[in-house]
Amino acid sequence: MRKAAICMVSALALLAAPQAFAAKAEKVKIGFVTTLSGGPGVIGKDMRQSVEIALDHLGGKMAGVPVEVIFEDDQVKPEVGKQKTEKLVHKDKVDFVSGFIWSHVVLAARKTVVDAGKFLIISNAGTSQIAGRLCHENIFSTAWQNDQVPMAMGEVLNKRGVKSLYVVAPNYAAGRDMVNGLSRTFKGKIAGKDMTKWPDQTDFSAELAKARAAKPDGVFIFYPGAHTNAFIRQYSQAGMTRTPLYSVFSIDSLSLPRLQEANTTAVLGTYNTQFWSPDMDTETSRKFVADYKKKFKSYPSHYGAQSYDSIMLIASAVEAAGGDLSKMDAMRDRMRKADFPSVRGKFTYGNNQFPIQDFFLREVVKDADGNWTTKIVQKIYEKHQDPFAEKCKMKKTW
Amino acid sequence: MVTWTLVFEQLLNGVQFGVLLFLLAAGLTLIFGIMDLMNLAHGSLYMLGAYIAATVTHWTDSFLIGLVAALPATLVIGIVVEVLVLRALYRRGHLDQVLATFGLILFFNESVRLIWGPAGIQVPLPDFLNGSVDLFGVPYPMYRVTVIVAGLAVAGFLYWLVVKTRLGMLIRAGASNREMVAALGIDIKLVFTLVFGLGAALAGLAGALVGPIRSVGIGMGENVLILTLVVIVIGGIGSIRGAFVGALLIGVIEILGRAFLSTLFELVLPSNAAETAGPAVASMLIYILMAGVLFFRPQGLFPARTG
Amino acid sequence: MALLNARNLVVLATFALLALAPAYAAWVETPFYLDLGRRMMILAIGALSLNLIMGFGGMISFGHAVYIGIGAYTVGICAFHEVTSGFVQWPLALAISAAVALVFGVISLRTRGVYFIMITLALAQMTFYLGISLDQYGGDDGLTVYAPSDFAGLIDVDDDLSFYYVVFVLLALCLWFSQRLIRSRFGMVLQGARQNEGRMEAIGVPVFRYKLTAFVIAGTMAGLAGALLANHTDFVNPEMAHWTRSGDLIIMVLLGGMGSIAGPIVGAAAFLLLEELLSGVTEYWQVIFGPFLILVVLYARGGILGFLSRKDGGDG
Incomplete structure (x- = not known):
């Protein structure tokens, strides 16, 4: 009798438990498409390492939910990038797709992500098409527009x-x-x-x-x-x-x-x-560069910095939704505010959801250890918006 | 803005590029013409030559040692590949050869990435090759002059080898009738292996020479492979002379096209159209040339049978 | 004459799997398999067309992806100029691919053997660089196809499932057509010319015209694959015509079994599955795939179908 009661209670608890916590996802899945094979694989490696640093800084969790990042290799081929994106969205069922070094790859993959109603966080490719005509409420960039x-x-x-x-x-x-x-x-x-x-x-x-x-x-x-x-x-x-x-x-x-x-x-x-240099004087950048250098014995590149920001932007969205990944609007609203610790410091998003940010002149110098790196000389642009934003039909409401 | 010194300098650039292509084409055309083997992996040997030279250069701090080390290394790699894989392909159709050697390309590219990482290597130039020399009033990079001289020397050596030596005689005889040569008690298999090794070493030399100019990286072989194939097809497969003429032709036309085509187009087209058409046609130029040559001479300029 | 020999079974099984794939994809809630299957079938049409000239006509084209690229670009450029009717786009794609194949065929069929391989490669490279230079149509960024081909409500290409079966039916039609073609007098002449061109000439057959016709048919069929591919991926890109893509098609044909009519379909399926599986195992997957190709060449002549039918003395 007692056994039966325990059984019933546990069964009820099991039934109830998922409902009680239904709001919170079990896992935040992020697909990260970059180039890992061939010569350009060196860029992908830097991006992947920077994502690792970002995850270290987050303790592997966003809003208390464990994060899984799935990396895919696009081989610099649009068709492959598209195919991998299909796999991430339709098989791995990721919540966010990020990465993308190359314009032609992200242009090929864009529709897959958007049609599936997922967020696309572009970590590099600054194609004028997506900044302009093809802008979308679920596409954000943590880089720049090419021009x-x-x-x-x-x-x-x-x-x-x-x-x-x-x-x-x-x-x-x-x-x-x-x-x-x-x-x-x-x-x-x-x-x-x-x-x-x-x-x-x-x-x-x-x-x-x-x-x-x-x-x-x-x-x-x-x-x-x-x-x-x-x-x-x-x-x-x-x-x-x-x-x-x-x-x-x-x-x-x-x-x-x-x-x-x-x-x-x-x-x-x-x-x-x-827009950035390893000597950039913001708290986040200093921490990112220091930890990256400690772990990988080299300077991160801007590709890495942008990838770090992509993960941090996603983290801010997941926090805003309290870990409930079905709350798309809440996540989008938070991302539009660019309210996260970015390597570039405080910046805002334009109507096309590309950063409005500062740009700097950098000089190639030797650092204290004799390694060659870049140093910021002066600020050229303050809060600069790309010229394609006006071709984007979205209006800035944030 | 086009002066004669500029044209002269561009011609030199063309010759330098052509000479480099010749090093690759010579080996490929021999392998192709004599063993009837279509070897797409020739570019991989070029890449391996570059990587090995670069690595040894960094170990020993001497570019010359690196260059010299690349030769036997690629020779040995060539021989191993020939014995393990290609030997079985001689009697197969070109299609099987294309497929198998395409497999080799994939294998070599990814192996290089496993061993050396994706980043590529840079080869520093020794100081004595780093300056420029005055050639008829044109300051020309010393190193590029060295490449031209080295390439011409190799061309001379090959001519001597094929025409004057016993190995050369066997090579020519083996190509025209391999059963007959074998019946005379000569190990034709060994001759083929040696020729393949020689071709591999020439490709390795080209790779080692190119290191200090361009960067050493994965995939460098495929880009140059297509050009090399164009060279030997224009020249006529199996003909060293054809490879030499074809290489210089392609080298010079490629460079002159890049250098002056836009300017030329600006004379006849509005500048907007010229700006688009110039680079577009320049990148297609050698393929247009090849299609043209084959249209009128389907066996290339110097068909091997008569040359 | 066993109809149910191993070779036919594999072909039947492949078709059965392709027919049932959408049901499986729905069952495991993984629409990705639908995408993969559709891609397989589209590339299978491309490989099938290459096999017509390569397997039966002995014309090794190293530039066959060009016609896929042209078919795709026709759809892309039409859509760019807001001509979305499939009744215009698709016939136009076929017509332009045919026209280009005619011109390229006239040029390249003057040559033989390796020279033929190389001239088709050269023509393909020219087309590729032309695509990169087409600034108005995105250059190497390619074109996004905003609207799928519109068939006035008859077929909905935008719906994943119905498009899947459109491709399925087209693949079956292409296979049927190839079979009819190869077994016709035309096909016999083509195969005769592959074995001994001189003899065919001697008995008064205008071999060049036959080969050219086959070349144009193959180009047109590849153009169809291109039109489908543009709708499948929603974008077109010069990369589709790159020489390595032509190489992929050759691999598919050889993997499946050259000279067997349905071989390329099995080959395309095997190629994509292998790529998918191996790249899931390690990012260095080409270290495995490369030697695998060599092994296929050395020990599995006639590809998968040839390998299976060796016991019952296939006609490969």
Whole structure:
């Protein structure tokens, strides 16, 4: 009799328990799509390590709910990225999809996430399409829009009195975005422009010979990944080091150790623009960089910083919903307020849910230990919004 | 803005690029023409050469030792691959060869990533190669001059090897009639293995030479592989002379296209259209050339049978 | 003549699995399997078309993905200009792929063997770079297809399940068509030309015209796969025409068994399943997949179907 009573009570408790806590999810599942294989895998590695640091800082929990991050490799192929996203959304049933280095991959994967009613938190790819026409209430960026960084560089060049500039960038969408962004603000003359074959071309002899013959005041480049190293080394071999080199998204914590390895001193003292730098003086950034360096023995890159922010943004949303992941509106409202500890300090979201933030001029220097890194020189833009926000039909209500 | 010194410098760039392609094409065309083997993994040997040279350079602080070490290393890797995998493929169709060597590419790329990580390696240049020399009034990077000289030296060596030596004779004989050579008591298998090793070492040399100019990374082999295939097809498969002419042709046309096509288009098109068309056509140029050559000469410029 | 030999069983089983996949996906509440199955079938149509020229005509095209790309881009560009009617998009996709295949075929069929492989590769690379340079249509970012093909309410391509069965039926039709084609006089001539082109010429058969026709048919069928793929992924991208994609198609054909009509379907299914399974095991999955391909070439000639039918003396 007593046994039966215990059984009944336990059974009732079991039945009741899920209802009592129904609101709280058992797990926060985050799908993180990045590139892990091949050469660009180095970016994905940095992003993954930064996500780990973020999870360490959160103690592996958001609003008391354990977090699981599932990493997927897009192989830099849009179709694969799309396929992996399908898997994350429709098989692993994740609550958030984050990551994405490449514009063409996120453009391919976007609809899958949005159609499933999940949040897409973009950690890098700053395509003008998603910032503009394709903006969506469930898509947030913790990075920037492509044009902003070269626009900041254009201002720098004006201030420094650069009258003629030679431009070299790869002939693909982001490359053309960068050149267009630069042209929006740069007032001097473009002495010459070469759009190189992407991604096959790693020999720049033809372009460098032309650049030298044009005798410009400066050379502007955009080369993500391993191409940067090839370009800068050939730049110095071609005896161009007296012409100042300005870059965007080319020289960062991933390329600098490689350049130092080859003793390419030409890169020291060159300038680039970015929203963040490892020496950024905010509490979150200091902590992130210090813990990253302690754990992985190298500087994190901006890719890492943005990924760290993606996880923190998601954490703020889960907190706001008290761990109930069905409360989409509550989560969205919180994210729109950008109320979380970001590496860049306080910032706000524009109507397209891309950050309105500051941009800085960075110089390549040696740190106290002799390692090459970037240092913030001055603020170029304060609270800058990307030019595509006006093409986004959403209205800012927050 | 186009001056003659600039054209001259671009021609030099083209020759330097062509010479590098020749190192790859020479080995591939021999393997292709003599053993009738379509080897897509040739680019992987180039990558391995670059990685090995880079690693040894960092160990020993000497670029020359790195360069020299890459040769026997890729030779040995080539021989191992030949014995383990490719030997079984000689009598198969090209399709089987394409598939199996494609499998090799995947294997080598991911193995490199497992061993060296995804980041790639940079090779510092020794100081004595780091400056530039004055060539008829054009300051030209010393290292690129070295590459041109090294490539031409290898071309000369290959000519001597194939035309003047016993091995060369066997290579030529083995290609035209392998049963006959075998019947004469010559180990044709060994000859094939040696030729494959030689081709691998040439690819390794190209990879080692390219390290200090470009960066050493995964996937560097595939990009160059397609160009190399274009070279040997234009030149005529199996012909070293064809590979040499084809390589220089492709090198020079590729560079000149990149350098001057946009300017050229600006003369006839509105500048907006020229800006788009220039790089687009430049990247298609060599493929247009190849399609054109094959359309009029379906066996390439120097078909191996007559050359 | 056993109808139920191992080879036919595998083909039947593959079709049965594909037919039942949506039910299974619904049962385990994993719509991902629906997506995977649809992708398999679309690529199977592409591989089937390649097999027509490669397996039966001996034309090893290393640029077959181009026609998939063209079919997809036709749909994408139509949608971009707000022409969403499937009755316009799809026939146009087929027509343009056919036209391009005709031009490329005329150029490349002048060559033989390796030269043919290389010229198809060169033409594919040209098309790929053209796609990257198409700034108006997104360049390498590609185009998002905002609206699916609209069939005036007859078929709803936007609905996952009905689109799945549309693809299923089209795949079956393509298989039926291939079978009819290969067993027709046309198919016999094509296979005869593969074995001995000179002899066919000698008895007065205009081989070039036959080969060209086969090349155009294959290109058109691949164009259909492209139109489907654009609706499947909701975006188009030059990457679809990249040479490694053509390589994937070749692998699918060989994996399934070249020269057996239904082989590519089994091959496409096996290829995608392997990729899915292996990449789930380790991010270094290509270290396994690469040697696997080599083993298939060395020890499983004739692919999966050839391997299965070896005992009963298949015709491969």
